[in-house]
Amino acid sequence: MTGSLQESEQAAANRRLAGEIAEGTLMERLGIEFVAAGPERFVARMPVAGNTQPYGVLHGGATAALCETLASMGTAIVVGPEARVVGIELNVNHLRPVREGHVTATGTPLHVGRSTAVWDMRVHDDDGRLVAVSRLTLSVRPIEPGADNDGR
Numbered sequence: 032m033t034g035s036l037q038e039s040e041q042a043a044a045n046r047r048l049a050g051e052i053a054e055g056t057l058m059e060r061l062g063i064e065f066v067a068a069g070p071e072r073f074v075a076r077m078p079v080a081g082n083t084q085p086y087g088v089l090h091g092g093a094t095a096a097l098c099e100t101l102a103s104m105g106t107a108i109v110v111g112p113e114a115r116v117v118g119i120e121l122n123v124n125h126l127r128p129v130r131e132g133h134v135t136a137t138g139t140p141l142h143v144g145r146s147t148a149v150w151d152m153r154v155h156d157d158d159g160r161l162v163a164v165s166r167l168t169l170s171v172r173p174i175e176p177g178a179d180n181d182g183r
Contacts, residue, residue: 057096057100058100061077061081061082061093061096061097062077062078062081062082063075063076063077063096063097063100064076064077065104066135068104068105068108070108070109070140071139071140072137072138072139073101073102073104073105073137073138073139074101074135074136074137074138075097075100075101075104075135075136075138076133076134076135076136077093077097077133077134077136078132078133079129079130079131079132079133079134080131083130087130088128088129088130089128089129089130089134089162091123091125094123094125094134094154094162094163094165095121095123095165097134097136097154098121098123098136098138098152098154098163098165098167099118099121099167101136101138101150101152102118102138102140102148102150102152102167102169103116103117103118103167103169105138105140105150106140106143106148106150106169106171109140109143109148110143110148110171112174113173113174114171114172114173114174115171115172115174116148116169116170116171116172117169117170117172118167118168118169118170119168119169119170120167120168121165121166121167121168122165122166122167123163123164123165124163124164124165125162125163126161126162126163126164127156127160127161127162128162129156129162132156132157133156133157134154134155134156134162134163135154135155135156135157136152136153136154136165137152137153137155138150138151138152139151139152143171144171145171146170146171146172147168147169147170147171148168148169148171149166149167149168149169150166150167150169151164151165151166152164152165152166152167153165
């Protein structure tokens, strides 16, 4: 089997895992779906409808949740089931409003280490316009047998 075929099979498995984990969570409520899920790049999209503020534009908190979800899921898949990951600092700069369609976030890991991870995200609208940029720092904690393992 070629390397690219193995990588595409792994990316498909990662997308399935991300979808399964989303059931009953904020990801499901916001309509977040994973489009690409590989070790170098994660992509997820979210509808604007249902995720707006009273002024009819995409809510900044929904964009923040999309970015944190993307990087958290990406880190969790990269580090594997032996660790828990939790966001510890999120920054989002909102650059332009979005009123309809979907937004798509592309995240790339800048660093994934034993105790921390840092991701860079870019969010675009359906016309390819940059609508937000984000950076998330995560804590990577080993799972200890018999411990609560809730990320604290």
